[in-house]
Amino acid sequence: MGHIKRVRYRTVKRQKVGERPGAINIADDALKPIITVYSYNEKELVCADGHELKVILDQFKKCTDHTHWIQIRGLNDQKLIEDIGTYLKVNPLVLEDIANTHQRPKFDEYDDYVFMVTRQVYFNEEGELCNNQFSTIVKPNLIISFEETHDEHFEGVKARLKAGKGAIRTAGPGYMAYALNDTIIDTYFVLLARIGDELDSVEDRMYSNADKSIMYDTQQLKRTLIILRRITWPERDKINDILRSDNTLISNEVKTYLKDAYDHIIQVMDLIENYKEIASSIIDLYLSLVSNRMNEIMKVLTIISVIFIPLTFVAGIYGMNFARVDPATNKVMPDNMPELYSPHGYIYALGGMVLIGIIQVIVFWKKGWFSRL
Known part of the structure; x- marks a missing residue:
């Protein structure tokens, strides 16, 4: 039929x-x-x-x-x-x-x-x-x-x-x-x-x-x-x-x-x-069901966005490239990034960003956000 x-x-x-x-x-x-x-x-x-x-x-x-x-x-x-x-x-x-x-x-x-x-x-x-x-x-x-x-x-x-x-x-x-x-x-x-x-x-x-x-x-x-x-x-x-x-x-x-x-x-x-x-x-x-499915998708996207917002903030700060030393006169520029020329600074920045992401994931998990996805 x-x-x-x-x-x-x-x-x-x-x-x-x-x-x-x-x-x-x-x-x-x-x-x-x-x-x-x-x-x-x-x-x-x-x-x-x-x-x-x-x-x-x-x-x-x-x-x-x-x-x-x-x-x-x-x-x-x-x-x-x-x-x-x-x-x-x-x-x-x-x-x-x-x-x-x-x-x-x-x-x-x-x-x-x-x-x-x-x-x-x-x-x-x-x-x-x-x-x-x-x-x-x-x-x-x-x-x-x-x-x-x-x-x-x-x-x-x-x-x-x-x-x-x-x-x-x-x-x-x-x-x-x-x-x-x-x-x-x-x-x-x-x-x-x-x-x-x-x-x-x-x-x-x-x-x-x-x-x-x-x-x-x-x-x-x-x-x-x-x-x-x-x-x-x-x-x-x-x-x-x-x-x-x-x-x-x-x-x-x-x-x-x-x-x-x-x-x-x-x-x-x-x-x-x-x-x-x-x-x-x-x-x-x-x-x-369509509305709930859309809400679930928006929730996933929101969690991802919330995790990456502070990481983007950190990356944005260190992407400004205000030099500590003037390359022409070798004069120290006051109030500029002292850590720009720090040894292993790149590794420290990435590690800090990873640590921030892990802390956020733990907080979201304890609040039960992931269990309702």
């Missing part, structure tokens, strides 16, 4: 200033849609694939007593989105929110359907954080989901749907919306587990061999946690809005499961805050 890299941002084409509400703006790098229809009831599951609205309409005609989950992966087809909106009588503002993939998690209620937005956050194979939008429209006996990429994120839900066990085939489209949303929330735990492992690894590196890459890696993890925090807070509010809703599409049975999803998102939020504190403490500890 590679290290976590920087956040990968997808191209978002926002609404132009003054543009009419409900305008659909498709991102330049949006993918062509892949449509998969799952029509199910208690007895059977019927699947169909395609790229056009026709596959949906044909499935509706063939399976009249089924609940339908229409999964659309890829949004680069404005006509398809508009045709679905026309056929299902969806408000243009909802279609705009589906295509403009910068929405925050939310829950909107309309006359005969509800609209939900969730953020799909995961690490790709390159270790980049991907933050994509997942939108769902829930109508009686119908749920239609929109995803930005062709990646598969709901293998577990599809396996349960094929097995036909539990309430997934009988509890209606509201339960399917819960199952998809809960699956996305579960991926947050997987993502946070990897972030926790990365934080442990960074912390071990700091204790064994700290370098400046620790601060960069930790800051990247902290930035990832900030993005997750921006996602999970509105996600909590969204689930809370669903729980307080009286819409018949969200049955009491589904609300029981949603309470569990609400508990999960609270756990995610707690983990994010804990990991943010750990990341901040790692950065603070690293800066403290």
Whole structure:
């Protein structure tokens, strides 16, 4: 498993200033849609694939007593989105929110359907954080989901749907919306587990061999946690809005499961805050280690300087070269260095300097300066 890299941002084409509400703006790098229809009831599951609205309409005609989950992966087809909106009588503002993939998690209620937005956050194979939008429209006996990429994120839900066990085939489209949303929330735990492992690894590196890459890696993890925090807070509010809703599409049975999803998102939020504190403490500890290391270096340099200052002073005095005797007149110069011409004066000066240095080292050692280096 590679290290976590920087956040990968997808191209978002926002609404132009003054543009009419409900305008659909498709991102330049949006993918062509892949449509998969799952029509199910208690007895059977019927699947169909395609790229056009026709596959949906044909499935509706063939399976009249089924609940339908229409999964659309890829949004680069404005006509398809508009045709679905026309056929299902969806408000243009909802279609705009589906295509403009910068929405925050939310829950909107309309006359005969509800609209939900969730953020799909995961690490790709390159270790980049991907933050994509997942939108769902829930109508009686119908749920239609929109995803930005062709990646598969709901293998577990599809396996349960094929097995036909539990309430997934009988509890209606509201339960399917819960199952998809809960699956996305579960991926947050997987993502946070990897972030926790990365934080442990960074912390071990700091204790064994700290370098400046620790601060960069930790800051990247902290930035990832900030993005997750921006996602999970509105996600909590969204689930809370669903729980307080009286819409018949969200049955009491589904609300029981949603309470569990609400508990999960609270756990995610707690983990994010804990990991943010750990990341901040790692950065603070690293800066403290760097500061302490600099203090130790400065202390060593200070001790060396203090030792050599008196030696330099002695050398400076005897380097002034004021002669005792005038070499031209052989006249004795008063108050000049009498020891300049002393026998073995050089040896005596060096010996005195060495003695001064030894005395200083002994004094510093007794004060415990060397033991704290």
